[in-house]
Amino acid sequence: MEKQFDSAQDAEVSAEVSREELRSVMTALEPDQLISTKDHHHCPRRQLTRTEMVLFWALRIYLVFMVGVVVYQIWTGVR
Amino acid sequence: MREPKTASQPREVTVTRSVALNNQLLDGRPASGADVVITHEDIDRAHDREQVSATRARRGFRPRLRLFWLLIGPGILVMLGENDGPSMLSYAATGARFGVGFFVPFIVLTFAMACVVQEMTVRLGAATHRGHAELIFDRFGPFWGWFSMIDLMIGNFLTLVTEFIAIRAGLGFFGVRPAVAVFGALLVLSVALMTHRYWTWERIILGAAVFNLVFVPVALLTHPHWGAVGRALVTWKPLPGGLTQETVLILLADIGATVTPWMLFFQQSAIADKGLTTRDIRFGRMDTALGAVLATVAALATILATTPLFTHHMAAANFEAAEFAQALQPFVGHWGAALFALGMFEAGMVAAITISTSSAYAFGEVARRPHSLNLPFRQGRSFYLVLLIEAVAAAGLVLIPGIPLVYIVLLVNVIAVLAMPPALLFLYMLVNDREIMGSLVSPRWANVLALGVVVILIGAGLLFGVSVIAPKALAIFGG
Numbered sequence: 001m002e003k004q005f006d007s008a009q010d011a012e013v014s015a016e017v018s019r020e021e022l023r024s025v026m027t028a029l030e031p032d033q034l035i036s037t038k039d040h041h042h043c044p045r046r047q048l049t050r051t052e053m054v055l056f057w058a059l060r061i062y063l064v065f066m067v068g069v070v071v072y073q074i075w076t077g078v079r
Numbered sequence: 080m081r082e083p084k085t086a087s088q089p090r091e092v093t094v095t096r097s098v099a100l101n102n103q104l105l106d107g108r109p110a111s112g113a114d115v116v117i118t119h120e121d122i123d124r125a126h127d128r129e130q131v132s133a134t135r136a137r138r139g140f141r142p143r144l145r146l147f148w149l150l151i152g153p154g155i156l157v158m159l160g161e162n163d164g165p166s167m168l169s170y171a172a173t174g175a176r177f178g179v180g181f182f183v184p185f186i187v188l189t190f191a192m193a194c195v196v197q198e199m200t201v202r203l204g205a206a207t208h209r210g211h212a213e214l215i216f217d218r219f220g221p222f223w224g225w226f227s228m229i230d231l232m233i234g235n236f237l238t239l240v241t242e243f244i245a246i247r248a249g250l251g252f253f254g255v256r257p258a259v260a261v262f263g264a265l266l267v268l269s270v271a272l273m274t275h276r277y278w279t280w281e282r283i284i285l286g287a288a289v290f291n292l293v294f295v296p297v298a299l300l301t302h303p304h305w306g307a308v309g310r311a312l313v314t315w316k317p318l319p320g321g322l323t324q325e326t327v328l329i330l331l332a333d334i335g336a337t338v339t340p341w342m343l344f345f346q347q348s349a350i351a352d353k354g355l356t357t358r359d360i361r362f363g364r365m366d367t368a369l370g371a372v373l374a375t376v377a378a379l380a381t382i383l384a385t386t387p388l389f390t391h392h393m394a395a396a397n398f399e400a401a402e403f404a405q406a407l408q409p410f411v412g413h414w415g416a417a418l419f420a421l422g423m424f425e426a427g428m429v430a431a432i433t434i435s436t437s438s439a440y441a442f443g444e445v446a447r448r449p450h451s452l453n454l455p456f457r458q459g460r461s462f463y464l465v466l467l468i469e470a471v472a473a474a475g476l477v478l479i480p481g482i483p484l485v486y487i488v489l490l491v492n493v494i495a496v497l498a499m500p501p502a503l504l505f506l507y508m509l510v511n512d513r514e515i516m517g518s519l520v521s522p523r524w525a526n527v528l529a530l531g532v533v534v535i536l537i538g539a540g541l542l543f544g545v546s547v548i549a550p551k552a553l554a555i556f557g558g
Contacts, residue, residue, distance in 0.1 A: 017122070021117070024122070024126065027129075028126075028132060029121060032207075032208055033354060033356075034121055035120055036116040036117075042217045043207070043209070043214060043218055043515055045217065046219070056223060056504065059501040060226060063230070063497060063500075066544060067497065073547045074490065076547075
């Protein structure tokens with residue numbers, strides 16, 4: 001059965017998901033593959049250790065510094 | 080995955096009435112509440128997964144082959160997608176400047192590095208069913224999440240600009256005007272999206288990506304010295320001119336041609352969109368490895384194809400993509416040159432599609448908007464608009480006359496290498512996170528390889544820094 005899923009409004013008045021589709025979704029997808037599950041359940045935030053924080057900042061500083069080097073190279077190249 | 084604690088705002092799009100996903104409903108009894116909403120995206124994905132399950136249940140060689148066919152895609156797309164305009168131009172510049180030597184085994188090494196990195200995204204995507212940007216925001220918070228998004232978006236946009244440069248240059252060989260080439264590419268990109276089906280989109284782009292191998296016949300037309308290729312693979316020599324500033328720039332450009340942040344975001348999101356599960360990880364690995372092999376072949380073929388320019392001492396510093404093709408004409412004939420130009424167009428076209436898709440996935444994951452190639456336009460409006468707006472903006476920039484193309488292209492790859500270590504740290508921590516990965520956390524050997532990749536990338540970045548700030552200091556490294 002071809003369904004039109006044009007908008008949320010349409011959806012409210014459209015027929016329910018067919019039994020075949022429902023069965024298909026239930027059997028073929030893992031529970032946390034469902035969009036609504038993913039929308040409502042998110043991975044909890046983790047606490048960064050001091051070492052991890054240092055690593056994050058070190059790599060961020062490295063990136064900023066190296067981008068500066070690239071800008072310098074472009075500047076010298078233009079000159 | 081462990082039971083989560085947080086809840087986000089609901090998605091804007093609800094495509095069907097809320098339906099309780101429980102046995103009551105399947106038994107024909109009325110649902111007691113709006114527990115779960117089934118979306119169009121779920122139904123499409125479920126249909127794809129049903130085919131996988133049905134094929135997996137059958138025994139024999141043909142069903143296994145069919146299963147492989149059903150499950151491949153993201154790995155090949157990401158690897159051949161990364162053989163994009165700037166990458167092919169980097170390889171072409173490598174062949175023209177250095178010929179067959181150090182860079183032949185070096186390219187093989189970079190693709191091995193890409194394999195190590197991308198395998199982690201396969202596991203992460205299959206275990207969590209979530210995109211890379213979403214996981215970074217959830218696990219590390221918005222502060223670090225935004226850093227990672229800014230890196231990705233800037234890198235993606237710059238790379239997209241270079242894809243349209245390649246498209247313009249490749250079609251320029253055939254006399255197509257820049258504006259026509261660029262608008263034609265935008266049209267192709269839009270048509271591919273109109274399928275509104277991940278599976279169909281993936282197959283179309285896979286079909287186009289295979290044309291990356293047109294560099295192979297071009298290489299064969301130059302009659303490569305296979306003995307020299309074999310010697311180079313074993314000895315990593317010669318490196319004409321030694322370690323100079325130019326060598327370091329090409330070195331970084333070639334690394335940036337194989338490992339870049341957008342690949343992490345794209346493959347993980349594509350695996351979630353395709354619906355791969357932990358049972359499919361083995362096929363995901365095979366998909367990635369096959370993609371790496373195909374991409375390595377295309378990359379090496381490009382180096383071999385432009386080696387005659389090195390052998391005949393033709394300066395390649397100012398060659399743009401189409402000019403490479405014209406310069407090669409005396410060695411490979413008109414058809415060979417035409418194939419080379421066509422290859423440049425294809426490389427830019429496929430990458431323009433995959434890279435803009437990776438941006439759209441990341442945006443949707445972070446903004447909590449629907450993000451899937453299974454979505455009809457009205458439901459995935461923000462997803463498709465981000466994708467198209469980014470592509471149109473990049474295409475528009477390319478039409479500005481007088482842009483130093485080759486220089487921009489090489490620098491884009493360099494920036495990609497520099498942005499990679501922070502991106503890899505996120506990936507490394509996520510893939511070793513037992514709370515979300517369970518038993519699929521990286522084994523020790525995989526961690527050693529991943530850290531090896533990080534060390535090589537940081538080392539190459541620092542070498543580039545030295546070559547720019549204090550070129551004479553390269554002598555310390557044998558330059």
